[in-house]
Amino acid sequence: MSSIDMPAVAPEIPGFRERHASTIRQWRLYAHLFAGSFSSMLGLGLVVLFLVLAIFGPVLAPYPEDTLGAVKLGQRLLGPSFAHPFGTDEMGADILSRVIVGARTSLWIGLVITGIGAAVGVPLGIIAGYKDGIVRAVIMRITDLFLSVPGLALALSIVAALGPGIMNCVIALSIVWWPGYVRLVQAKTLSVKEELYVESARALGARTPWILWHHILPNCMTPIVVKASMDMGMAILSAASLGFIGLGAKPPHPEWGAMISVARTYMPDWWWYSAFPGLAIFLTVLGFNLLGDGLRDILDPRSRGR
Amino acid sequence: MISFTFRKVAVLIGTMIGLAALTFLITNVAPGDPARLVAGPDATNDMVETIRVEYGLDRPLIEQFAIYMGDLFTGNLGRSIVSTRPVLDELARYVPATLELVLVAMALGILVGVPFGMLSAVYRDRWLDQITRILSISGVALPAFWFGILLQLFFAVRLEWLPVSGQLSLTALAPEPITHLLLVDTLLRGDFETFREALSHIILPAVVLSFPCLASILRVNRAEMIEVLQSDHVVAARAHGISSTRIVTIYALKNALLPTLAIIGLRFGWMLGSTVLVETVFDWPGIGLYAVSSALASDFKPVIGVTLVIGFMFMVTNTFVDLAYAWIDPRLRSAQ
């Protein structure tokens, strides 16, 4: 490290603002456009709230022991009250606490599924887009195979085979999630590949990995970011759906889908039991979708209105 | 055209084989033992073995796989171990119900999604647009199972406007099948009482199923409308004195329908997947429910069968979408 020559510091380096004027303008424009849209801000608000709950959940929960499986049979199925704003469940646990701590599980589910989906799908997509011939054919055939049947149906059979449990749900959904990224990134790579600057970089003898990393990937980032934001929500929703069918998280772990799966048998007389976890799923997914939608609006110049 | 058709069929067959192999392998990774389930709680080991032998479950996996794939070519999807019936027969029973539900939901999605997408684009950034936007994104975010139960409780239990679940009330008899689609058959047979019955039963599940689809259609249609409304030919049409209504509902709509069609095709497949949730909530006797109850019983032949059927219907739909594209867009027509 020490042997690397540091470039001489020019005496009059323009200030940060001047050097990055166009970048700053770009970001200010993004911020302006984003802030100007009510629905985008609503999405951001919901996502921030969700993240706060996920990070500080155990601190914020009024009855943290209830999230670890405390049994208080004396106070079962109490309606919403001051002590229990969301009521209590069939074991006497505070639903508010469980909903709050459940955010962390959901965040984890969303991150892992989206992360694995992107981590597998993006490289495959870039390779399929950049390489011709047999490599592309193989990757795209397999991708199409997975895409030829709705993910939920496929995930259902995988979880059914693996057995219920949150880990198996995550595995199943990750298995069906990556092809979406392959499709997206492959299409984008195909178009970027033809761009002049990529052609010239290739003509100048740049190595393929360098081109992929410096030209192709950055250009694919926008759609990836937008899709990932949307997918966070959809992954949470899908996991909750599997939880509902009865293939979800195992107790006493608080997970929203599994809570509804139990709570649905308590409808309608004990409505709060399913209403609040359902609302939590809904708002979280809504938040990520609105955020993704807003991001697409500002990041994708084609859809930009001004 | 012939080579085009041939290629389509070849892809279809290839995908079907791939899907069958994929699902077969996926569902056989775990040591689930359906034979035990159907043998009954008190069955002795040798009784369980009887069933295993009968269903070929005692053979090595690779052999089971070879047998299954071989049977597939003769149109044999195996037997459900729970019901003992051939999967193909069961699918024939359940597919029409699902198809009917999905078609009605799709119609609902298009009939509501397209006009509202249009309105949203025309009144862009106004209150109607903002509300539509939040509503449409909510549509995708709503957990279908939760929403379904809420609707059930409200419209069926509280207001008693609509039946709670099922496809027909208990003593109503389905008419002699013609198309196997209940709504169509009752109309064809002139049995309006049963038609009304069937209609009232299909509303809630169709609404729940159509909601996310409606939302997507609405959003895509809105975005496309906005783009088309800014396009040159719309400017020209306005300059020539064509009324805004006509421009929006005829000229621009037809252009915006092309991308909307693509999303309709995509959402159709997605809907088929969602039937596993909606049919469970509404006890709708279709393939989704069949898949769930089979999966929960580790009865995997039906699960593979349902996957194949869904994949098949999805691909057929996409072929239809391609055809519709060509029908709407003369440029594609002459290119073929």
Next chain:
Amino acid sequence: MRNWLFGVAAASLIFGLAQADKAAAFERVGDRKVVVFGGRQQIPVLDPHVRYDWSTRMMQQAVYDALVKYEGNPAQIKPWLAERWEMSEDGKTWTFHLVDNAKFHNGDPVDAEAIRYSFERGLKLNKGVAWMLKDFLDPGSIEVVDSKTVRFNLKTPYSAFLSFLPWWYVVNPKEVKANEVEGDYGQKWLTDHAAGSGPFKLKRWEPNVLYEVEAVGDYWKGWPQGEKNRPGGVIYRIIREPAVQKAALMRGEADIVEGLTPDDYVQIAKQKGIAIQDHPGMTTFSIKFNTQQGPTADKNLRKAIAYALDYNGLLQIYNGAAKLQTSPFPDAIRGYVNIPGIPRQDLAKAKEYLAKSQYPNGGLTLEYYHVAGLEEARRIGLLLLDNLAPLNIKVDLRPEQWPNMVAKGSKVETSPAMTSVYITPISTDPDAVAYQYHPNSYGQYFAMSFYKNDAVTAKIDEARRSSNWDARAKLYAEIQSQIVEDQPEVIGMMQDRRWAMRDYLKGFSFSPVRFTGEVDLYPLWIDAK
């Protein structure tokens, strides 16, 4: 233009709304009322010799008859197709004399050949009910003495023989043979057809939706509620969601439902027009330990867990609609004795036993398996998790699909440390319960403990061969107390059997020997205009 566009929007909204559906009070066929049963479980196979579970057997009982029938509480064996029977001195030969007037739905008489064929079929298929008799009865050892007399020649005496016969339904051999395909004994056909002589015959068979049976007007045994009151038939409708079951009951779309949550029963009982059937059952809940492998092979650990559990919590989970077991045998079993000193929650004792075990300070995690979706089992798991915390024992709750769980429990190497199981004895004879603790049962779900005590095994064998009740009773008392001492399982409770029904549904007759949920449909009728 705006008006026009809004018109489109409004029209598309209105399109979605259809007329309101009026709730029907009860279903009718002609002038007869039809009883509607809303159940959660489907009936995939009706063949009485292939499959049974509560919903299947309820329908089998409706369309078929057996030689004898269980009725009443406590359950008693009543003559049915057989009007009387004799057992030989050595307990190996049983002779049954059939009633004269019994006939199948197609008019054929129910004769001795039909009985012989049905038992032979059941044994040869080696499915469903076969296990009950196959160790004692060869398919070829059933004799037709004359058209109304049939004789069974057992291999060894079997005291519980008669107690299984109510579950062996009689099929019409002529019809079955006519529909045989490739020597399948008519299995394919009987899956969704019936060839019986019971009070109902099949009318509609829509798998996954509903099953309708129609009352046989001239049923050979008559109708207990009287010809005037007998229903036109019964519809068994599948309703999977408890919330929907409740709704259907409230709206009168179903007359009787099963399988609600304990809290639902409490809630729904307050509603007008609803009656709750609540009866002590014979289904036991226990947590089976793996007594041969892993930490739970340590008897002191098992005892510690048994003393740590909050037994009152078990009852609370059922809202009080359950009764703690005082013996490994349910109360309704013949020969049941109350075992004093059966563990109840006592933390001091629990710690004492823990101290004696190989894990004096706890610090271990035990798996608790339960059937995915079985609510009460899950909650008991939570309770256990809470109760074992003071012993520094962690519980890992594992929901699992039934077939997978059974597969796990079929081998001693894979059998979990703790598995929660509900067991309904198939008959009231003590052998039906005691045999669970016999090594011959290893591999069955109720033998997941892999309990091994040679003295107990010997006593079980002796008791099942003896035809002297007093001798047997003494043996069973000893067996019960030894099992409590060995603690191969947490001996839990017996949940009540409950149904919620409309109060106009009459004739409900409970018998503890039936499965949870199973109802004898024969005497039901609707008392309303």
Next chain:
Amino acid sequence: MTALLTIQDYRLDIPTFDGALKVLDGIDLALDQGETLGIVGESGCGKTVLARSILGIGPAKGKRVSGSMTFDSVELDHLDEAGWRRIRGVKISMIFQDPMTYLNPLFTIGRQLSDVVVAHKRAKGERLPSRAEQRKRCHALLDQVQIRDFERVVDSYPHQLSGGMRQRVLIAMALAGEPQLLIADEPTTALDVTIQAQILDLLRDLVDRLGLTVVMISHDVGAIAAIARRVAVMYAGVVVEQGMTNDILTQPRHPYTQGLLAALPDIEGGHQVLESIPGTIPNLIHPPSGCRFHPRCPRATEICTAQKPVARNIGADHVVACHHALD
């Protein structure tokens, strides 16, 4: 006699994130019945925005700051949807630049043309024509623009026609309502050179034959000269010079016009036209103070940066806005 079209001190802003684009800055124009006016200028000078504003189809977010447009004593800025319907196509009509994108690709020529015919009848409150009448009218219209194989064209989709044919169809559409004023926005730019000449011939022929009042917009001085009797030169949202075409071509008085004409031989490439003038078109959010042309003007002095030049008459029907107009 009052002019057919009067534009007075017309200012238009387009708000953006970085500030308002001052696209039109005090346009004054007048056009009499039967006159032909050309508007010439570089791309981005605001000529298309101006032309579209006359028809009320200017930029969606555009905001009129001041001024007015009056057509045939109708205040165009106060029209509602119904009012516009009585103007568009029947009183004022427009021909567009790229005939491919300005025709709807999904409808046949016949369908689009007869829709226009029907719309005009409705706007005029006349009886709606029958199918046969529509077809007859379409035939006549296409005949007028010298399309001979009517049967083929009428059932064709736009992509099946050549560029020249499409432009003829667009012209036919523009003439369908027998408008008093025809606006031609770069009608030849997107066409091949040979076709350009044909279309210009056709246009000149129609103008002569039908006695049309025309506003023609182009960056191509040659095309303007072929059609327009009068010409206005625009630079950065301002009309810098206007007068009889002949006068301006032979005796440009504004330095910008001079530069523009110096580049005339370079008629084919739109962008190279103004290489003889150094610098680039100004930023319209913060336009140069005073005269908007001063940063590029060889004759600029202090006054040019301080004061906006007022348009002044410097001869018979010749107006120039420059502090240092050429002699």
